[in-house]
Amino acid sequence: TFDDAYRSILANAFPLLAERRLPFTVFVATGPVDEGFGSYLDWDALRQLADSGLATFGGHSVSHGHLEARRDGEDDAGRRSRVRREILDSLARLRAELGDAVIDAHAHPYGEYSRATEALLAAEGLWGLAQQSGAVGPESRATRVPRFPLYHGADGDERLRTALAARPLEPGDEADPRVFLPPGEASPQHWRFRPVPGAWREQGLACYGADGTPLALARDGAWIEVTLPAFRPGRNKVNCTAPASGGGHAWLSRLWVRADEAGTWLRE
Template sequence: MSSNPRRASLLLLFAGLLAGALAGGARAADHAVVLMYHHVDRDTPSSTSVTPETFERHLDYLEEQDFTVWPLVRVLRHLDRGESLPEKTVALTFDDAYESVYTEAFPRLRRRGWPFTVFVSTDYIDKGHGGYLGWDQLRELAAEEGVDLGNHTRSHPHLVRRRDGEDESAWRERVRGEIRGARERLAAEAGEPVPVFAYPYGEYDREVRAIVEGLDLYGVGQQSGPVGAGSDLRAAPRFPVATPYADLDDLGPKLRSRPLPVTVLAPEDRVLAPEAQRPELRLRLEEGPYRAGALACYASGQGRMERTWVDEAEGEVAVRPRESLRPGRTKYNCTAPSAEESGIFYWFSYLWIKPRPDGSWYQE
């Protein structure tokens, strides 16, 4: 592959991290893994839950495998500043502020002295919806060393969707109001939240991302993968953890994964037209210690995708699913094995959002 300024900067960063690690006598890294949980409960939907026993096994594994647990905002700030992280760094996050975060996750994490972040949709707390934390519990969490509260909008809407009759100006103001309103409620009730925004449902497009950036916030999605020096910190990846993907045989390789350095060449946005069938994702693979020729991509719910080298010398590749995408959210997950370490994979994920054939939006 030919060199370019982006690749050169990545190589310089790798070299600097290695030099710092050797000088300091400890290994450093330019990446971390962020895990996203919802419920820690036996009686909630398996698609968004892990049992308390499974969660305990995850924590045991992190400790036994010598992972370093950092607050999410600290991870993002270090990456933003080009500063190294400890090797095998992980951040723990919980979306929606469900009651089991307080009753099940918090005691287990407090015993270990580990930090975590809870993303709160404040209208659910204000309205006293069942199954969610109350303000007293959130204040108790926020007062604990290492526990951060983050912004998850006021009402947890699908931000990419425009309402009937809503022009672009009104839509932008509504999205800003969702984010600003949640920050104001959190600040008033439990103290200033950390400057990290979690996209409801993991959904965003270029314009939503630009609003988050304009509000000077980091952003985190629900597309899979580790976060690294080359990641978009306004839409950083996290690995969702729930019963279908909670086994350590599944979670372990994710915790050891590395960011796959890529540039997205096409498309320009991730929200599909209703008539879209098999959308193509075109990537340029940047240089790194992985086996580019062994790149494999998978569409959620379908399996392995078609892969075509557009310009192998430049690392340009196109991937396409074998079947039409259904309405809803679909991830393309691409991995390539390390060229240096057995069992280590480099990982990148891209999220598509597709309405129904008639243009209406799917229900959750």
């Protein structure tokens, strides 16, 4: 998958994919395409990809903004309405230009989402693709499908081999399922979950902060409790891995998005 619809998809990736007849999906932020941003493909180029028979397309919002961030004068109902328009208008614009090549899927901009946005996707029959690492399995949540980010600095052969060898590790039940933490809401100090049994060895389970620092684990029957680091405004992730049967690792990445006092976070 590719997010945003940058010109490098056509110039660099497409010739290699076409040579190997490998299908792919582009998640398009439609606003920059309509506005003619120079780094983005235009509609004619996107149609060229569609005509290859290899490309499908999903939504990536209209604006590619931080959708969960509060706007001035906006309440929760207003935010939900705006997020709904961003997601559905993007898909409608894609279908108008690319027709049947558009799939019922939305990739969360910056990988950020909330339980409310997941509920919207589920109600609309849409898949949601995240940006946290992990392999897809039968218990993967349709509104936060994991993907391994491969980008400059994390795009070497070893990283790719690690991703391809990954096996699913799903959190199952969670004592506190929050993802988005609005202003004034305390960040959790622990993450307590009951992982879905799978082809991985629980005795080798380890969890790490985003900087790679090992996190303390405690077990209570089938439940795992992870002591969390202090969260900063923006995206906060914890990665858990365990040896998988047959080699490689089972992999789980959990996201929290914390707003600051103004209801926003870093601007990118």
